[in-house]
Amino acid sequence: MSKLKLGDIRDEKPVKLSVELPAQVHRDLVAYAEILGTENRQTLEPAKLIAPMLERFMKTDRGFAKLRKERRSASPRSAQER
Structure with a gap:
């Protein structure tokens, strides 16, 4: 069996x-x-692969994960400052 990124x-x-x-x-x-x-x-159906492919891409994108984490940690502080 090959090692495809999607299961x-x-x-x-x-x-x-x-x-x-x-x-x-x-x-x-x-x-x-x-x-x-x-x-x-x-x-x-080929169209059924698009969402899992995008999900997999976003889960393995380290830059996205880092920026998302930074944004999440910044959100509570900015809400408290208001």
Whole structure:
């Protein structure tokens, strides 16, 4: 089994967004869904991969995590100063 960054896809109540993807990104997304589906023995809609991919990206982005933590720690102080 290969080491894909995505695992099982959770089925949660979604928030609907409309996005435009470059054609190459869409082709890659379709290919990724086919490969992941084959490995997990399921049929996956390529669009269902977008949220887990974004979630994984944000969880592993150290810069984002650092700035988010700084923002969270700054928020209570700024609320107390008012």
